[in-house]
Amino acid sequence: MLAELINPYHFQVASFILINIILGISVYITLSTGQLSLANAGFMGIGAYTSALLTIHFDLPIVLGIIAGALVAALLGILIGIPTLRLQGVYLAIVTLGFGEVIRVVFINWESLTKGSVGISGIPHIGREILRVLKGFGFDPKVIGLQNNQFIFLSIFLLLFIITIGVIWFFRRQHRSRVGRAFAAIKLDEKAAESMGINITYYKVLAFAQGALLSGFAGALYAHVLAYISPADFAYHRAVEILIFVVFGGSEVIWGPIFGAFFLTLMPEVLRFISEYRYMIYGLIIIILMAVRPQGLIDVNLLNWVKTKGKKRGQKHGTGNTKSM
Amino acid sequence: MKMKKLFQFSVLSSMLILSACSGGGEQAAGEKEGKDGSGGAVKADIGVVSYISGPGAAYGEAITSGLKLAQKEINAKGEVDINLVIEDSAGKQDQALTAAQKLINSENVTAIIGPTLSTEMNVVGPEADLSGVPIMGTSTTADGIPQIGDYVFRNSIPEALAIPASMKKAIEKYDAKKVAILYGNDDVFTKSGFDTMKEAAEDMGLEVLTIEQFQKGQSDYNAQLTKIKGLNPDLILCSALYNEGAVIMDQARKMGIDVPFVGGNGFNSPEVIEIAGDAADGLIVATPWYGEKEDPKVKEFVSNFEKEYGKKPDQFAAQAYDALYIMAEALKNAGEADRDALRDALAEVKDFKGILGNFSFDEEGDVVMDPTVLVIEDGAFKIFE
Numbered sequence: 091m092l093a094e095l096i097n098p099y100h101f102q103v104a105s106f107i108l109i110n111i112i113l114g115i116s117v118y119i120t121l122s123t124g125q126l127s128l129a130n131a132g133f134m135g136i137g138a139y140t141s142a143l144l145t146i147h148f149d150l151p152i153v154l155g156i157i158a159g160a161l162v163a164a165l166l167g168i169l170i171g172i173p174t175l176r177l178q179g180v181y182l183a184i185v186t187l188g189f190g191e192v193i194r195v196v197f198i199n200w201e202s203l204t205k206g207s208v209g210i211s212g213i214p215h216i217g218r219e220i221l222r223v224l225k226g227f228g229f230d231p232k233v234i235g236l237q238n239n240q241f242i243f244l245s246i247f248l249l250l251f252i253i254t255i256g257v258i259w260f261f262r263r264q265h266r267s268r269v270g271r272a273f274a275a276i277k278l279d280e281k282a283a284e285s286m287g288i289n290i291t292y293y294k295v296l297a298f299a300q301g302a303l304l305s306g307f308a309g310a311l312y313a314h315v316l317a318y319i320s321p322a323d324f325a326y327h328r329a330v331e332i333l334i335f336v337v338f339g340g341s342e343v344i345w346g347p348i349f350g351a352f353f354l355t356l357m358p359e360v361l362r363f364i365s366e367y368r369y370m371i372y373g374l375i376i377i378i379l380m381a382v383r384p385q386g387l388i389d390v391n392l393l394n395w396v397k398t399k400g401k402k403r404g405q406k407h408g409t410g411n412t413k414s415m
Numbered sequence: 416m417k418m419k420k421l422f423q424f425s426v427l428s429s430m431l432i433l434s435a436c437s438g439g440g441e442q443a444a445g446e447k448e449g450k451d452g453s454g455g456a457v458k459a460d461i462g463v464v465s466y467i468s469g470p471g472a473a474y475g476e477a478i479t480s481g482l483k484l485a486q487k488e489i490n491a492k493g494e495v496d497i498n499l500v501i502e503d504s505a506g507k508q509d510q511a512l513t514a515a516q517k518l519i520n521s522e523n524v525t526a527i528i529g530p531t532l533s534t535e536m537n538v539v540g541p542e543a544d545l546s547g548v549p550i551m552g553t554s555t556t557a558d559g560i561p562q563i564g565d566y567v568f569r570n571s572i573p574e575a576l577a578i579p580a581s582m583k584k585a586i587e588k589y590d591a592k593k594v595a596i597l598y599g600n601d602d603v604f605t606k607s608g609f610d611t612m613k614e615a616a617e618d619m620g621l622e623v624l625t626i627e628q629f630q631k632g633q634s635d636y637n638a639q640l641t642k643i644k645g646l647n648p649d650l651i652l653c654s655a656l657y658n659e660g661a662v663i664m665d666q667a668r669k670m671g672i673d674v675p676f677v678g679g680n681g682f683n684s685p686e687v688i689e690i691a692g693d694a695a696d697g698l699i700v701a702t703p704w705y706g707e708k709e710d711p712k713v714k715e716f717v718s719n720f721e722k723e724y725g726k727k728p729d730q731f732a733a734q735a736y737d738a739l740y741i742m743a744e745a746l747k748n749a750g751e752a753d754r755d756a757l758r759d760a761l762a763e764v765k766d767f768k769g770i771l772g773n774f775s776f777d778e779e780g781d782v783v784m785d786p787t788v789l790v791i792e793d794g795a796f797k798i799f800e
Contacts, residue, residue: 098546099516106509198601207606208557211537218545239546316508318537320603323508358505359513366467366503 096236101243105315107355108250109308112257114335114347116304119261121341122270123297124277126183128329129170130305132190133163135197135324137306138313139204142213145314152214156310163306164299171298175291190329197321209320216249216314217242246315253311257304261344273297305332338376340386349388456496459752461742462518464511464529464539467503474531474731475503478553480724481735482528488719489743497743504530511535512542519546525752526550526761528738533557534603540567549758553738554731556680557607561780566758568780570738570771572703574608577786578679579615581701582652584788584799585677586619591649593622597639597663598654600628608654608679616652624648629659636663637670644672656681660698661690668694675699675790683730688794699799701786703771704730707796708787716770737769 113130120127141159144150150158174185197204204210221231221242231241264270272293275283284290313319339350357375361368379387463482466475479501486497500522504511511530518524519542526549530539533555543550544564552560552569556577561567585591594616598609616623624646627639640663643651653676655663660682667676668691675697676682683700706717706727716736720728728736741764746752749760767774775783790799 097520099513099520102513102516106513195601207601207603208610209534209537209603211559215541316512316538317541318508318534320508320534321601322534322603358510359517362502362514362517366472368503369468369505 096240096244098239098243101247103356103359105243105246105250107352108247108254109312109315110332110335110351110355111254111348112304112308112311113332114339114351115257115261115344116301116308117332117336118341118344118347119304120297120301121336122265122273122277123294124178124280125175125294125298126179127186127298127301128183128326128333129167129186129189129193130301130332131324131326131329132186132193133167133302133305134309134312134328135193135319135321136163136166137309138319138324139197139210140306141310142210142313142319143203145214146210146212152216152219152314156307156314159310159313160303160307163309164303167299167302167306168295171295171302172291175294175298187326187329190324191326194321194325197324204321207321209318209322211318213313213317213319215242215317216311217246220245220249250311250315258344258348265344269293269296334376337386338379340383340388342385342389343393345393346386346388350386353387456493457746457750457752458496458498459525459746459757460498460500460522461739462515462522462524462527462529463499463501464504464514464518464527464531464535465501466506466531466535467501469505469507471506471531474554477729477731478529478531478735480720481728481732482739484716484720484723484732485736485739485743489739495743495746497739497746500524504532504535506532506535508535508538512538515539515542515550519543519548524548525746525754526742526757528553528735528742530555532603533560533607536560536567537563540564543567547754547758549754549761551738551742551761553734557603558610565762565780568761568776570741570774570782571734572680572701572782572784572786574611574680576782576784577701577703578608578611578677579618580786581677581699581788581799582612582615582619585650585675585699586621588799589649589675591621593624593646593648594650594652595624595643595646595648596626596652596654597636597643598626598628599631599656599659601630602656602681604681605654605656605679608681612652612654612677612679629655629663631656631659633659634662636666640667640670640672643667644670648674650674651676653677653682654679657684657686658690661687661695664698665691665694673697683789685729685796688791688796693794695791696793698791699788700790701788702730703784703786704733705787705789705796705798706733710770712768713770733770737771737774740769741767741774 116130137159140162141155144158145152145155170189174182177185198207221238231238272288275286275288276290276293280290335350335354336347338354340346357372358368361371465478466472482499486499490496500518502514502518504514515527518527527543528551530536531554536552536555540550540563544566547566549566549568552571554571555569556571556574558575560569596609596612599605625642627643629636629639651674653660653663660678664676678698678700683702687698688695717728720732744767745757745760745764749756762776765775772784777783788799789796
């Protein structure tokens, strides 16, 4: 029963969706203080390369590699953030875009470490490692009626699912905390926020570093899910792709980037049946949605509407009103 | 309240995913059928992962047209009945991986042809190998591809075979001792070509005067070329894709550098002649594919391809065409559409006479074959003697 339900293909797609959701949130966090950062692809690369190199050369456990990748990215985020956050809007976007390119060029040219544009292969794979460790304890996936590769993808999916839920939970909590309010105040009006006593430099760097941490984290996960990375993965295209998740889904609430990443990762897969035309349809959907809903698909109004709708329906059922049926 | 929302969302999304899964599973089970009962044609689904959309779509188009032509001919013969399931990778590793997963798990294909790029193969190869699905690259020339695993093959001549072959012939003819190397350092293709060139130059005892780099999309190569000109090499080894390579040759000739160029696989395109014109004369490349060859098989393929698609086939179409024939041959020998049986049969393919020449796999699944060395003379590719 379980074995028939588990198709590694679907879990593979689901894993990429979850990683993209984390990436979407990383851009959303910096955007929630009104800063547009395009460096996330670069930070993602930092996380991916750090974790990949540490796990390959020093036999570090993947968990530590991923944490190290995220921390290095965050550290770089702070270092880059402090000087560049004096800039705003388009200028910041250009500086961060430039930073992302610098990172990529470093990956290409530091050949002794990164193998240049050929990329790094043979990175430990999360799912296969989990299976190996469990097998060490005498566990065999056949006990629960699964093939090895089904188990591998199920475990990756569950792991990423838990991580993503944790990330969403954390940032929703943060949004309602003092930090989240400070972010929102800075986004609305920096000067006013400063006069209210908010340390804007601190909060802006915090948001930037959180974004970097999260991208680095997602990048490290990406490296260990794909088992191969090359500098071309973290180019300008990736930065724009991540930004589109947020712009498409909506940057006002956290559900925006989540939905954006979910929809835009799933779309090319669902459209596979029209093969070479699928990216045309993909582009068309983005254009139409941007024309109709420039603020992104999901915004505060939509959420409120859904909420009141849900409440009304609940009441109707509660009072036994059959008129609406 | 909030937690409840969160919970609802997660339940909803996992249900969505699960419902998608069950659909695919059933289909997979329904399609799992290998052999035509009566001992007739061996029926098999062959998956194809190709670069059909995006900037490199021309490669994917050439490959899929070559495959489709071969499929038509093979099925007409009636010994094997091949059904191609073509998926797009858009040139991205993650897309290539999901496409391959779909073919392996949802479509239940017997084997996979593709993906187009070596970077994609680095991701897809290990997965196919673990799943026990034979996979054959038709355009993956980088080092270490068939070494990924027992189930990974290729029929494209690796650079490690092609570049030394062309260098050797060029050195013999021009009695070259000093070479300059020029390469693009931000592309996997040109970078791994360079690694091979450097190694081969060292093996052959050549004196490497200088190693110069350039980047994708660069349009002015005068700085590098001036330096090379000053050093006066006998040969220039240039690992470039044709679009940059043609411009390099053009500028070099204008500057008065008239020594021959030896190029890698990416340099091997008729486009070079179109872009550089007369300046392209003296480019030496090794290729598995030469369309002017005096071989009835080659002639037939070229005329059939032109009839079908209205243009001449290139290297990628020819390699894909041969790849499917090799698959068909192995399927026939295996006698059933079984992944393991097909792998064993593939590994045993020897002296297969295709349009590329005499083809065998070595014990690792890599190519054993003599490439043809070509030179551009008077605006056309000719066999280099």
